[in-house]
Amino acid sequence: MRILVTGGAGFIGSAVVRHLISNTEHEVLNLDKLTYAGNLESLTAIASNSRYEFVQADIGDQATVSAVLERFAPQAIMHLAAESHVDRSIDGPSDFIQTNIVGTYSLLEATRAYWQTLPAAEREAFRFHHISTDEVYGDLHGVDDLFLETTPYAPSSPYSASKAASDHLVRAWQRTYGLPVLITNCSNNYGPYHFPEKLIPLVILNALAGKPLPVYGDGLQVRDWLYVEDHARALVKVVTEGEVGETYNIGGHNEQKNIDVVRGICALLEELAPQRPAGVAHYADLITFVKDRPGHDLRYAIDAGKIERELGWVPEETFQSGLRKTVQWYLDNLEWCRRVQDGSYQGQRLGMTEHKDLLA
Numbered sequence: 001m002r003i004l005v006t007g008g009a010g011f012i013g014s015a016v017v018r019h020l021i022s023n024t025e026h027e028v029l030n031l032d033k034l035t036y037a038g039n040l041e042s043l044t045a046i047a048s049n050s051r052y053e054f055v056q057a058d059i060g061d062q063a064t065v066s067a068v069l070e071r072f073a074p075q076a077i078m079h080l081a082a083e084s085h086v087d088r089s090i091d092g093p094s095d096f097i098q099t100n101i102v103g104t105y106s107l108l109e110a111t112r113a114y115w116q117t118l119p120a121a122e123r124e125a126f127r128f129h130h131i132s133t134d135e136v137y138g139d140l141h142g143v144d145d146l147f148l149e150t151t152p153y154a155p156s157s158p159y160s161a162s163k164a165a166s167d168h169l170v171r172a173w174q175r176t177y178g179l180p181v182l183i184t185n186c187s188n189n190y191g192p193y194h195f196p197e198k199l200i201p202l203v204i205l206n207a208l209a210g211k212p213l214p215v216y217g218d219g220l221q222v223r224d225w226l227y228v229e230d231h232a233r234a235l236v237k238v239v240t241e242g243e244v245g246e247t248y249n250i251g252g253h254n255e256q257k258n259i260d261v262v263r264g265i266c267a268l269l270e271e272l273a274p275q276r277p278a279g280v281a282h283y284a285d286l287i288t289f290v291k292d293r294p295g296h297d298l299r300y301a302i303d304a305g306k307i308e309r310e311l312g313w314v315p316e317e318t319f320q321s322g323l324r325k326t327v328q329w330y331l332d333n334l335e336w337c338r339r340v341q342d343g344s345y346q347g348q349r350l351g352m353t354e355h356k357d358l359l360a
């Protein structure tokens, strides 16, 4: 298949692209604007593969997206491009509305125009896969409750509200225009190539630098964690085998309190990086409780039974095995982290098709 991946230079998108190129025969065009969250250095391992191509573009730029669709002629689109950081959405919601809602609308319209030109059989086989989050469901208060695909939407943050809006648009484009769509809603991801602004990499890198490990509120918020490579496998299964019009929840059966995640990282660092920074007796001594995030959801937990039953996907990593791999990956890739932290990752052009070639 020819698969267009939007946001393929991001954390999850790059895992999807690496998986598609390394473990399947599919061709991939990665369309990414390269915001601060896009990093082509996460794709170094596959950038020179002849089945891979990169185009720098905004999903909201309909002329360029249409030109890409016409030339690459994808049989499926996996839409991951988004603004994704909750704290940033609280400080400045505008980019979230623009990319997650208006950008998704624009991509849907470019896709619809392209899809309508396809011969009937190709039109039927085409897939638009929208990648979303479990945060659209709001939070859970009962200990045994789980998010199901039928749970009503109740988003709390500008980020989750913008993702909820995009989910509604995608469903409407199927109901109204017949576009063959699939939606997945996934729990918190973690693993290699995660930006240091997110909890797990932030804690690892701060601990190694002897800096405070910030924990919001009392740290008792519960999240379900999924290893990013398990998510990438699930997404490829859904886009290739999923039922059109269906939603699949994806999760890791790994509910953890935030404070336990931070303590778990500290314990792994004691073992894997025993030479602590000067003046630090134990990594856990660096834990610092900070003022809670406004609108902070207490608990997310997902029922991933449908994708397991219908598509046979199960996560391969437990939280213990995935966290160990993740901590070890950061210890082995401090140069990737340094280049993110000092900004030198930006301006990379690995595997890029220039605009002038695209629009020629």
Ligand SMILES: NC(=O)c1ccc[n+]([C@@H]2O[C@H](COP(=O)([O-])OP(=O)(O)OC[C@H]3O[C@@H](n4cnc5c(N)ncnc54)[C@H](O)[C@@H]3O)[C@@H](O)[C@H]2O)c1
Residues within 6 Å of the ligand: 006, 007, 008, 009, 010, 011, 012, 013, 031, 032, 033, 034, 035, 036, 037, 038, 039, 057, 058, 059, 060, 079, 080, 081, 082, 083, 084, 085, 099, 103, 131, 132, 133, 134, 163, 185, 186, 187, 188, 189, 190, 195
């Ligand atoms: N990270 C998680 O735990 C998680 C969990 C569930 C769902 N999701 C969803 O998965 C998707 C990917 O998440 P992520 O963590 O990899 O995000 P990310 O922030 O790491 O990456 C987003 C990518 O999208 C690109 N992008 C942003 N705006 C763009 C635009 N206007 N046009 C083209 N490209 C643009 C960025 O350059 C970046 O490469 C998002 O839609 C997110 O909502 C994430």
